[in-house]
Amino acid sequence: MGESSKLVIAGLISTALRRKINRVIDVEWMMNNAEYAKEVIRISRQIGIDELSRYADRMEELVMGRLPEVQPATASVPHETARAATFRPVSEGESGLDSQYIGTLR
């Protein structure tokens, strides 16, 4: 826990933001400045990608010292399995499929 965890999460957020929206952040400044970290967390959530939102939640927990608001679990959502929580479908862009079908089918 502590600084090493913050560094790992900040690094993951930095990489994801650069890949998804081509935005560069300062990882060191994020670890030392709470306001800057909050703003990065806000942007990460705003993009709407599950992976980034999870990192943002974790970062918020580490920086603010509190857990994000959690929806109470109910018996009506038994499908929330470990796989569902961790599975992230590969988008066509990441897999290169979008370029595969440009100007050709086969």
Next chain:
Amino acid sequence: MSRWRLSGRTGAWLVVLAMLLLGFARANADESSGLQPPQVEAASAVEQAVAVEQAVAVDAQVAVPVVEPAPVPPPTAPFAVGFDKINTGDTAWMLTSTALVLLMTIPGLALFYAGMVRKKNVLATALQSFTIVCIVTVLWVVIGYSLAFTPGSTPFIGGLGRFMLNGMFYDKLNSTLTVSHIASSIPEAVFVMFQLTFAIITPALITGAFAERMKFRAMVLFMSLWSVLVYAPIAHIMWEPSGFFATSGILDFAGGTVVHVNAGVAGLVCAYMLGRRRGYGREPFSPNNLIYTMTGAALLWVGWFGFNAGSAVASDGRAGMAVLVTQIATATAALSWMAIEWIRKSHVTMLGACSGAVAGLVAITPASGFVGVGGAMAIGFAAGFLCYWGATGLKHMLGADDSLDVFGIHGVGGIVGAILTGVFADRAISGTDANMLMQVAGTLTTLVYSGVMTWIILVVVDWVAGLRVSDDDEQDGLDISQHAERVN
């Protein structure tokens, strides 16, 4: 000697008596059936031959043959026979084949194509195949069959003797029915229906080339004209015994030129005439559901047994060989396509496997009644390799947006099959020698005639109805813009 003279007189009397009886029966049959003169002549020739054979058989019982039967020319037009001349085994197989070939178009081809287009065009693409089934069925019985499969005054087009299937009959009271001179062991109605399924799938194949951008009404008009003006003449010159290439000895067992080269080049001309889809070459046109495509390809594969083995028009050993070589060529082509993908892209795709299989089916089509196992493997391998190039390298060279690679697979596969039939035809199976010059000439003729006529028809349709949907309609998708439906 006296016995010889006696039996000779007996034989002669028997012949005269038989001819009188048959003449009387024929006159009655003519009154009830309304047969056209050429058909009466054909029927008469067959009946006379039967009478002569019977007379000779009677003579043989008294030991000395008298009359040497004159060689009877084969019938050259549909003719009437008794029920007893129908082979029930052949008829059963041809009925089965007919159902199999119809399954190739609906749902086979409809699914094969629908899976490859974008989701907003799924229904429109499948509906095109469905509509063509209906249009061509009506046109075929009105005029298509007559133009394709009856003799005409020239070797390039048939006559109008079977306009509205006039003269084709089934008469239970007199136990007679008509048969085609091309398939005299099955009822003509079955032959009409079997050939109809070929006439259906050929224009349906073309729809893949202009997928996602043609107006529905333009498609209806184009397919109606194309079926009569392009398919029927090509089928006549290749398959009707008096047709130009049929008399010249071309080998096209199940339609390498008539179906696949024909549809392939027509598709290419359509792709040029309609122009590229919006965003072609800039945006990805991802297939919406390749499981549809695989299901369609599997139906095509199974249905093709009716297509190729049914073209034997008999339930016999040749049909059995046709099934075997069809399976071998298809599997070999699919494997060779997959191998190329594996080498070039480091992975094998579902679309590639399906495409390779169809390429093999196309290429073995003209050869299926003429080649053995080795020939089938060679044709399958060549088809997988060359059709892959046709759908990739050649497609880029040609520059046309042939949406679903109709020319790359059917055109190239048809050409490969037609030429290699000349290379691998086995005299022991085909009963005749292949003429490579004729194979090439037949293929080139189909390419030129089909290409030019397709272009002319498209110009006319464009003038009458307009070929292409508006940019907005194309953007919205043909499902909504043309048919007010969509899949969710």
